[in-house]
Amino acid sequence: MKTLGEEEKKVATKLAELLKLLGLEDNRDIELEDVELTIGEIILDPSALTSATLKAITPPKMKAVPPLAPTKAKPTTILEAPFTPFVQEYPGKIREVTLGATKSEGGSRGKPVVIGGATTPAFYLFEKTPPNPPVISVDVFDMKVTLPKAIRMQVEDVWEDTAAWAKRAVDKWGAKVLTLHLLSTDPLIKDTSPAEAMKTVEEVLQAVDVPLIIGGCGDPKKDAAVFTKIAEMAEGERVLLSSVTLDMDEAGVLEGVAKAAAKHGHLILGFTALDLNRAKELNRKLCDYIPEGDILMDLTTAALGYGLEYSFTIHERARIAALMGDTELQHPVLSGTTNAWAAREAWMNLGPEWEPRSLRGPLWETVTALSLLLAGVDLFMMMHPDAIRTMKKVTQQLMTRGKAKPEKIANWANAKI
Amino acid sequence: MNVTEREVKRGVKQLSPIDVYMLLPRTNCKECGEANCMAFAAKLVNREVSLEQCPPILKKEHEKTYKKLQDILAPVIKEVTIGTGEHAVKIGGKLVMYRHEFTYHNPAPIAFDVTDEMPLHARFPGEEAIIDRVKKVENFLYNYIGRDLKLDMIAVRSTSNDPTTFRSAVDEVTKTTDLPLILCTFDPSVMEAGLIAASGRKPLIYAATKDNWKEMADLALMYGCPLTIFAPNDLDLLRSLSKTIIEYGVKELVLDPGTFPDEGVSDTINNFTMVRRNACKGGDELLGFPLIGTPITAWFGEKDSKEMLAWKEAYITSMLVSRYADILIMRSLDGWVQLPNVIWRFNIYTDPRKPVSVDAQLYAFGKPDEMSPVFLTTNYALTYFTVESDLKKFGGNYYLIVADTEGISVESAVAGRYLTAETIAEAVKNSGVAEKVKHKYLIIPGMAARLSGETEDELKNVSLAGWRVIVGPRDSSGIAKLLKEKWPPKEGEEE
Numbered sequence: 057m058k059t060l061g062e063e064e065k066k067v068a069t070k071l072a073e074l075l076k077l078l079g080l081e082d083n084r085d086i087e088l089e090d091v092e093l094t095i096g097e098i099i100l101d102p103s104a105l106t107s108a109t110l111k112a113i114t115p116p117k118m119k120a121v122p123p124l125a126p127t128k129a130k131p132t133t134i135l136e137a138p139f140t141p142f143v144q145e146y147p148g149k150i151r152e153v154t155l156g157a158t159k160s161e162g163g164s165r166g167k168p169v170v171i172g173g174a175t176t177p178a179f180y181l182f183e184k185t186p187p188n189p190p191v192i193s194v195d196v197f198d199m200k201v202t203l204p205k206a207i208r209m210q211v212e213d214v215w216e217d218t219a220a221w222a223k224r225a226v227d228k229w230g231a232k233v234l235t236l237h238l239l240s241t242d243p244l245i246k247d248t249s250p251a252e253a254m255k256t257v258e259e260v261l262q263a264v265d266v267p268l269i270i271g272g273c274g275d276p277k278k279d280a281a282v283f284t285k286i287a288e289m290a291e292g293e294r295v296l297l298s299s300v301t302l303d304m305d306e307a308g309v310l311e312g313v314a315k316a317a318a319k320h321g322h323l324i325l326g327f328t329a330l331d332l333n334r335a336k337e338l339n340r341k342l343c344d345y346i347p348e349g350d351i352l353m354d355l356t357t358a359a360l361g362y363g364l365e366y367s368f369t370i371h372e373r374a375r376i377a378a379l380m381g382d383t384e385l386q387h388p389v390l391s392g393t394t395n396a397w398a399a400r401e402a403w404m405n406l407g408p409e410w411e412p413r414s415l416r417g418p419l420w421e422t423v424t425a426l427s428l429l430l431a432g433v434d435l436f437m438m439m440h441p442d443a444i445r446t447m448k449k450v451t452q453q454l455m456t457r458g459k460a461k462p463e464k465i466a467n468w469a470n471a472k473i
Numbered sequence: 474m475n476v477t478e479r480e481v482k483r484g485v486k487q488l489s490p491i492d493v494y495m496l497l498p499r500t501n502c503k504e505c506g507e508a509n510c511m512a513f514a515a516k517l518v519n520r521e522v523s524l525e526q527c528p529p530i531l532k533k534e535h536e537k538t539y540k541k542l543q544d545i546l547a548p549v550i551k552e553v554t555i556g557t558g559e560h561a562v563k564i565g566g567k568l569v570m571y572r573h574e575f576t577y578h579n580p581a582p583i584a585f586d587v588t589d590e591m592p593l594h595a596r597f598p599g600e601e602a603i604i605d606r607v608k609k610v611e612n613f614l615y616n617y618i619g620r621d622l623k624l625d626m627i628a629v630r631s632t633s634n635d636p637t638t639f640r641s642a643v644d645e646v647t648k649t650t651d652l653p654l655i656l657c658t659f660d661p662s663v664m665e666a667g668l669i670a671a672s673g674r675k676p677l678i679y680a681a682t683k684d685n686w687k688e689m690a691d692l693a694l695m696y697g698c699p700l701t702i703f704a705p706n707d708l709d710l711l712r713s714l715s716k717t718i719i720e721y722g723v724k725e726l727v728l729d730p731g732t733f734p735d736e737g738v739s740d741t742i743n744n745f746t747m748v749r750r751n752a753c754k755g756g757d758e759l760l761g762f763p764l765i766g767t768p769i770t771a772w773f774g775e776k777d778s779k780e781m782l783a784w785k786e787a788y789i790t791s792m793l794v795s796r797y798a799d800i801l802i803m804r805s806l807d808g809w810v811q812l813p814n815v816i817w818r819f820n821i822y823t824d825p826r827k828p829v830s831v832d833a834q835l836y837a838f839g840k841p842d843e844m845s846p847v848f849l850t851t852n853y854a855l856t857y858f859t860v861e862s863d864l865k866k867f868g869g870n871y872y873l874i875v876a877d878t879e880g881i882s883v884e885s886a887v888a889g890r891y892l893t894a895e896t897i898a899e900a901v902k903n904s905g906v907a908e909k910v911k912h913k914y915l916i917i918p919g920m921a922a923r924l925s926g927e928t929e930d931e932l933k934n935v936s937l938a939g940w941r942v943i944v945g946p947r948d949s950s951g952i953a954k955l956l957k958e959k960w961p962p963k964e965g966e967e968e
């Protein structure tokens with residue numbers, strides 16, 4: 057930010073007076089931004105622009121399109137006006153993080169998975185192809201849980217055998233990462249002990265060789281105890297502990313978990329509820345105990361119809377801020393996309409005109425996922441095989457440009473279906 | 474120095490209340506209803522009022538500044554009107570690229586196709602027919618958080634490529650519905666037949682291509698209709714045609730870089746993004762027009778079952794709603810295809826700064842008395858309206874305490890600690906419900922079950938000793954069942 061010149065000081069004083077007139081002088085947020093807008097003449101430094109950018113920028117005060125002058129002849133051939141994409145340089149970059157570790161790396165996973173590394177907004181292939189495609193982790197629970205029918209049908213024969221459920225997700229649905237939700241550890245559910253939870257994790261680690269995300273129950277103290285135990289047992293596996301919160305910090309248990317994760321070579325997911333300032337605060341705290349490259353963020357996924365637009369916008373904001381250089385937001389982000397099923401429209405009987413639910417439900421999860429995919433999410437926790445299949449396919453398609461076949465749709469307006 | 478999004482935005486389209494204020498008459502006459510001109514300027518910048526609400530600016534002596542203000546307030550994506558009178562629909566009018574920069578204006582209308590070779594009515598079950606489809610579009614309705622979500626337009630396509638056939642189909646459609654129209658054919662003589670049938674309706678012409686642009690531009694001028702430019706996966710052509718047709722005299726344009734299903738999804742999303750970005754961040758006025766998405770092309774892609782094609786069309790639509798389509802053409806009218814999209818469209822066009830919330834207070838349903846059940850929920854609008862509509866549906870008399878969770882739903886509020894035993898106890902106390910009922914039972918949402926024990930303790934702390942918590946259903950549709958089984962509660966039976 058440059059220092060204020062005399063001229064600008066005058067404007068600033070004038071503005072302050074005006075704001076006072078409005079009784080707005082105490083209102084910081086919006087008005088300060090306006091002050092900045094008014095006095096901050098922006099000078100684009102040409103040396104920082106690529107030649108392509110320069111070509112693409114039209115002067116701000118471009119001449120308005122002249123109204124049709126009767127004297128002027130209408131064009132008879134197409135006037136050439138080639139397109140040059142407006143591209144940008146971003147000072148920041150999302151950190152690259154590896155989930156899981158192979159034998160030689162100190163773990164026992166078959167194929168570790170790399171996420172993050174983005175240097176542009178999501179799927180801006182005209183600027184750069186993302187180094188790693190977003191990845192889907194499939195949800196598995198350590199007990200029988202309330203599930204919508206569309207999902208239950210897929211798992212009810214294995215839902216009391218966690219290892220079998222895990223194998224189903226990997227062998228049948230092709231999961232590259234699994235999330236094992238230790239729901240039974242909830243003091244209000246079964247209050248399973250950390251030792252028992254550890255055993256379940258051990259079984260799953262043996263049953264499958266994909267990287268694991270370990271999901272807690274949401275109780276700060278219990279999660280801390282469970283995570284610490286598992287971190288020790290799964291030494292070197294690079295599991296992702298999902299999740300730690302500022303509540304854990306308040307309860308005085310954050311440090312212990314984060315240190316255990318760092319000591320035994322794991323990753324940590326910081327969860328905050330739709331609040332970037334809190335997300336940054338949590339990341340700062342975590343950085344005291346664990347390398348910044350081992351931290352992921354969960355900014356909250358609200359279901360479609362239940363606030364997805366807030367999630368969408370906070371993810372877009374976070375990603376752009378990170379690319380613009382905010383180091384506290386340069387962590388890969390995870391979405392608990394299964395939350396989509398919290399919307400009643402995903403599972404409820406709404407009458408025959410909205411059937412079948414066997415399509416409506418998974419589509420609900422798919423749309424929730426795709427919206428956040430375009431907002432920059434790197435890792436998705438998902439549940440329904442049809443939603444997962446579509447996400448995988450679209451993600452793969454989004455990774456390469458230049459495959460559109462114009463002839464396929466060139467005559468669509470006149471074509472019969 | 475790096476060029477950040479923010480700086481580019483300012484360079485291209487910077488606008489502050491001061492800029493606007495300086496051009497206003499500055500009489501502080503209050504005729505607009507605001508306290509002074511600065512307040513009016515602030516609202517103008519926020520698009521909460523229109524310039525024409527300032528009577529002095531419309532006077533002859535301010536003609537020049539009025540024009541200038543119109544210019545600086547013009548959205549970066551031009552607003553185009555399809556249809557006339559009360560049935561007109563406005564598309565585009567976007568001020569920004571990203572939703573967090575400013576509210577998106579003009580929710581993208583969704584048009585559904587009929588073809589000129591469809592019968593008027595189905596002759597056998599499942600046959601697609603013009604009037605049946607039009608009626609289905611008109612009758613679509615879903616009530617979402619107290620708002621009616623609807624479908625918007627009809628796109629008439631000519632598969633016959635015959636002017637007479639097209640004219641008669643358009644004629645039938647205009648007789649059947651007042652919904653705004655899109656006429657789709659690449660043949661100018663067929664298009665003209667349709668335009669004659671739709672005269673006075675100002676349909677959107679779809680579309681000018683590199684081959685027919687001159688004839689289509691003539692038709693747009695002659696019939697006073699907005700014109701779509703179709704340049705599939707060719708942005709050089711799209712921009713060149715835009716320049717050409719603008720010079721030709723057509724002012725209202727809509728751009729179609731092509732919606733490609735299957736392997737073309739990446740190009741589709743990249744093209745839409747590039748066009749929108751050049752307009753918003755690069756100030757390219759040739760591309761500052763609404764974008765049309767045509768997910769209907771999913772039906773012309775790989776062969777598959779009807780269900781799978783509708784599925785594909787549904788998810789491509791949702792991606793285009795997120796990535797800059799200002800208007801869409803679809804085929805499937807199935808409820809399961811439309812529901813996620815009309816909701817997502819509604820959501821993404823809301824004001825990003827404003828939580829969708831209701832006032833946190835005590836609400837009464839029916840005529841509650843001292844033995845009526847007391848429910849508690851959060852102040853997220855959707856949560857509230859969902860519970861409200863269920864309570865109304867069941868009939869009966871209830872109290873509903875709405876706790877302030879900063880507009881976040883129950884599940885997220887519990888996870889994010891916006892809804893805790895403390896905040897529940899506080900909400901119950903502040904509601905004053907304890908003075909209105911004789912019993913001491915609070916029914917909390919099933920999603921907040923984990924808080925039940927703690928809540929009873931906290932209620933004691935706010936001098937509501939003896940209050941017990943009953944865990945309600947996870948979804949408010951289960952309230953009727955809960956009441957049947959558990960109300961009035963018998964001693965020792967509460968959870």
